[in-house]
Amino acid sequence: MKVKIAGIFVGILTLLLELSTSAEGIAAGFDQSIHNEVKSKQVTVVSIPGLSFMELRPDQLVELPHLRRLTELSAVGAMNIRTSSRTMRDVYVSLGAGAPSVGIAEVQAFEAKETRQGIRFSDLINRYTGCCQEEKSVEADAVLVPDITRLQRANENQAYGTGTLGELLKEYGVFRSVLGSSDLGKRSGIEEKKLRRYSPLMLMDSNGFVDKGVLGDDVITVVVDRPYGVSTNYAQLRSLWEKRKLSGITLVELGDLYRLYMDKEHYNEERFTQLKGQVLREMDQWLGQVVAGMTEEESMWIFSPEVNSEAARAKAYLSPILHYTNDSRGAILVSESTRRQGVVTAQDFTSSLLKEFNIPVPSGLMGIPLSYMGKNDVLAGLIREQCSMQMIYRSRPLLLYPFVTYEMLVLILSLMYGLWIKKRQADPGNLEGRALPWRRSVRTLLFSLPTAPAVMLLMGWLVVPLTTKIGIEGTMGVLTAVFIVCTLLISVVMEKCRLSTAMIWLGLGNALIITLDGSTGAHAMKYSILGYDPMIGARYYGIGNEYMGVLIGALVLGVTAALQRRHGDGQPALRGGGLDGIVPLLVGSGKMEASPRLGAAVSPAAALLACGAFLLVTACLAAPSLGANAGGSLSAAVAFGVAGAHCFAGERWRELRLGRGAALLSALLALGLGALWLLNSADSPTAFARESHVGRAFHALHAGHFDQIGQLIERKLRMNVHLLRASAWSKVLITSLIVMAVLVLRPRGRLRLWQHKYPYWMYGFSANMIGAIAALLLNDSGIVAAATLIIFVAVPMQLLRLQELETST
Known part of the structure; x- marks a missing residue:
């Protein structure tokens, strides 16, 4: 009888261990029977590594009219991007997986037409994975991650593994493209470059492919008085962005602010402040041009996958995130995952991108699509909350x-x-032993x-x-x-x-x-x-x-x-x-x-x-x-x-x-x-x-x-x-x-x-x-x-x- 009771107790205890989670959902499988009609919509995601709420303070926004206008009209939030290493590579992989994941510094993305030691990267990924054997060829303007297997191995405990977001977008016919990178310099050979090409990890499918992208020298230009001697080619980025397809998502990474903070030790305070203002004004001007070119069917997200070192020292780790459409009138982002107005999670962002195209969110993904609440002076309130x-x-x-x-x-x-x-x-000879000092x-x-x-x-x-x-x-x-x-x-x-x-x-x-x-x-x-x-x-x-x-x-x-x-x-x-x-x-x-x-x-x-x-x-x-x-x-x-x-x-x-x-x-x-x-x-x-x-x-x-x-x-x-x-x-x-x-x-x-x-x-x-x-x-x-x-x-x-x-x- 005692053995039976003990067995029942152990069984119930095991079930309770399975069910009692702290702040995470239980991962579940895809429901392949659900296929809603995808919206014919274009979504632009602008990633600005190094951006924090310190750059969005009122004294900073005075010189950034377009960004100031965006903060007034958009739905604004503060996103938790905390990962084990606090780096953007982890954040991009996590956004793509819909769950906390880890990136690997050496695992980056390349254009299919690029070569390393004379070998095209399309041939290299086929060598490693064999995923192209049954296909006629890889498009020359595609983007791929040759070392996808290493990334998958590092995240093998994930419910769906890496590339969940990209796989769902591909399955529902959403065209995926990535523009720009945070490469540290412009050199002749791929081996000589200090690459920072992690953004495609967010939109790649399970095989490590993105439909289209421009990551290399075509989107940066040589400017000798800028960090690492290069600057983003905003004119080229705008031209490429204007060629986007409907029913597609375009991820644009603006890397100048990241490059500036990576090279900060070489500048005095005055010169650094001058360059930072110039970088932010160029970004602001480009954002204004993009907003002016948006149609009613389009929406734009702006976020930062990694706050700068100054914000990190101040423990201001939450990243700004904005969602803008032509009919935006100012609001605060609301997440049922956090139940705190304005505070959202990276997993919520992943689910929200799926919702943009009416793609059902798999039950196992932890994030809940974001909603909005109309509110005035949102940015000031978020800055106070973050303080x-x-x-x-x-x-x-x-x-x-x-x-x-x-x-x-x-x-x-x-x-x-x-x-x-x-x-x-207990000492009988101690006359004061009974005192309690x-x-x-x-x-x-x-x-x-x-x-x-x-x-x-x-x-x-x-x-x-x-x-x-x-x-x-x-x-x-x-x-x-x-x-x-x-x-x-x-x-x-x-x-x-x-x-x-x-x-x-x-x-x-x-x-x-x-x-x-x-x-x-x-x-x-x-x-x-x-x-x-x-x-x-x-x-x-x-x-x-x-x-x-x-x-x-x-x-x-x-x-x-x-x-x-x-x-x-x-x-x-x-x-x-x-x-x-x-x-x-x-x-x-x-x-x-x-x-x-x-x-x-x-x-x-x-x-x-x-x-x-x-x-x-x-x-x-x-x-x-x-x-x-x-x-x-x-x-x-x-x-x-x-x-x-x-x-x-x-x-x-x-x-x-x-x-x-x-x-x-x-x-x-x-x-x-x-x-x-x-x-x-x-x-x-x-x-x-x-x-x-x-x-x-x-x-x-x-x-x-x-x-x-x-x-x-x-x-x-x-x-x-x-x-x-x-x-x-x-x-x-x-x-x-x-x-x-x-x-x-x-x-x-x-x-x-x-x-x-x-x-x-x-x-x-x-x-x-x-x-x-x-x-x-x-x-x-x-x-x-x-x-x-x-x-x-x-x-x-x-x-x-x-x-x-x-x-x-």
């Missing part, structure tokens, strides 16, 4: 990482302090650990107004001071309170603040140091794993502390045996006989209120319009279910043997999974208006796309292994576990004593430990969630120990 995001990104290493180190130091020092005090008290200071430091998350969250309301008024640097200083002062003040107040009272305030206070913020748009979490960061791109909405761990741990602690306070602090309520060691802490109270007083201590109203809070928070985590955290909702179901069973289900469930414990955990996971399914199904009212990544994962699974499950599990395991090695949060988790182990094992028998003396505390600790394990297993970055959750076990245990030392004097 706030820059501040958060830059503040993390200055505030969050030192705080993580501070957490570890406080836990270790408080443990050592307790051991030292115990040794002094620095007790209040140590307790205050411990209280600061569960206080800090709430302070960090509330600080999010200050970021936007402060950044607008005093800038990024000033805001960072003010927030650091506010954090330190507020955390210490609250900790001092909590230290003066009764322990159970302080834990009630900190536990329920954290939970209430996080739930209210998450239910009202998560404004504070968007700008919290402990929240999510659009610059990183791991999560854009809902409740992130950091605060998910805080929410679960704090609510369990607050409820069990309230029950312990109601029952009587330190009043024995259990009689009978118990198991020493850490195992009972993980799986329950051990075999004990509950006294009648324990059952009577919890009124039906209190039980109903606590269970209602547990259900409400679980629903908030699961709802697509609120928490949208699948792993978090399942972890909450486990932690809250164990806490509820211990506190309210009677004597039978307080004794969780292996079989009964496995059955309970399986039931809780199944209930959590069912809630996720109901809240994220297409027919659910909560998912009707806004579908999350969790809902898309369920739909893909329901459609029978199982081929990506193995990759999903592998990615989740790889992410946790990486975080275990690299993340500071893993060190917090390990430190907390060591401290807790010492507390329950020295002296032997303390756990049994605490089970008698603090039953509800122990129920909360047990539930939070199991919840931390669930969070670790059910989330991509489970290390982070487990580390923030475990603080609400380690700190109360330390405080209980110090309280015992105090009462023993």
Whole structure:
């Protein structure tokens, strides 16, 4: 029977691992049965490597009338182009694949007529791939990627591999052309050139072909006083662009700004500024000519695949993206992938290009086609928003990482302090051994650990107004001071309170603040140091794993502390045996006989209120319009279910043997999974208006796309292994576990004593430990969630120990 239950539990756990994604959809296959009629439309995509929002500031746009007009009329957004190497080659490959991908510096595109060591590139690609054997010939003006196999091998784990966008465009009859490059110089032989020809990787098909393109010397001209002695031949680019075909997409790369920043070290500041202004004015003039030549059936996208080094140093990593048509009247780009006005993903851009031609977006692509919302002064608002995001990104290493180190130091020092005090008290010759020096200071430091998350969250309301008024640097200083002062003040107040009272305030206070913020748009979490960061791109909405761990741990602690306070602090309520060691802490109270007083201590109203809070928070985590955290909702179901069973289900469930414990955990996971399914199904009212990544994962699974499950599990395991090695949060988790182990094992028998003396505390600790394990297993970055959750076990245990030392004097 136990084996059967364990098998069921493992099966459900495996299914949950497959379904709970952080911020990514599950890839699915092409639906070959869908073939809508493609629009007869021409789309121009202008790529400007090196462009950032720093070039779109009002003082810069004064001298760029056409670009200024475009920012006023277009739908404008800020696109996340973060890749592993932050280079445009990765971005182009990712746009072509519809998913994050990697490029290879040596894998570039060439015109078919070009040669290397006397061999035409059309012959070279045939040698490598054999893809031209059945064709008559390759068109001389085609563009191809001879080393496509190397690129495919580097991205073999992708759902569709490289070239997804180009393959779909080709399948639906959309003509693809690429004009321009960012080559560093103009020399006689292909071997001598410093090539930067990555833009065709965006539109190539799965064989590495683009229908037409001009990348080499025909689109650049020799200008001796320009970077690398060359400049874009704008007249030739315009002539080639005017020959575009309808029902086609033309990608134009303007490389002068990129070349200028690549050669920046050779110029003084004055000369560099002069050249930059000249480069931008030439681009502006060309854009004005292109806009004047557009018809009603055409649209134009402008974006940057790589921001310049100056913007990168300022952490302004988001790339400007504009969409213009002749009937544009100014708007902001909106993405359901991010749910933040103006912030979009590169994958959304890929899906939007497919939508331009009425090509169905395959269910496995992560991006959602962009929409627009009419709004005035969009660019200024986006620049302010990016400043706030820059501040958060830059503040993390200055505030969050030192705080993580501070957490570890406080836990270790408080443990050592307790051991030292115990040794002094045990010395019969020490007349002052019973004194507790620095007790209040140590307790205050411990209280600061569960206080800090709430302070960090509330600080999010200050970021936007402060950044607008005093800038990024000033805001960072003010927030650091506010954090330190507020955390210490609250900790001092909590230290003066009764322990159970302080834990009630900190536990329920954290939970209430996080739930209210998450239910009202998560404004504070968007700008919290402990929240999510659009610059990183791991999560854009809902409740992130950091605060998910805080929410679960704090609510369990607050409820069990309230029950312990109601029952009587330190009043024995259990009689009978118990198991020493850490195992009972993980799986329950051990075999004990509950006294009648324990059952009577919890009124039906209190039980109903606590269970209602547990259900409400679980629903908030699961709802697509609120928490949208699948792993978090399942972890909450486990932690809250164990806490509820211990506190309210009677004597039978307080004794969780292996079989009964496995059955309970399986039931809780199944209930959590069912809630996720109901809240994220297409027919659910909560998912009707806004579908999350969790809902898309369920739909893909329901459609029978199982081929990506193995990759999903592998990615989740790889992410946790990486975080275990690299993340500071893993060190917090390990430190907390060591401290807790010492507390329950020295002296032997303390756990049994605490089970008698603090039953509800122990129920909360047990539930939070199991919840931390669930969070670790059910989330991509489970290390982070487990580390923030475990603080609400380690700190109360330390405080209980110090309280015992105090009462023993």
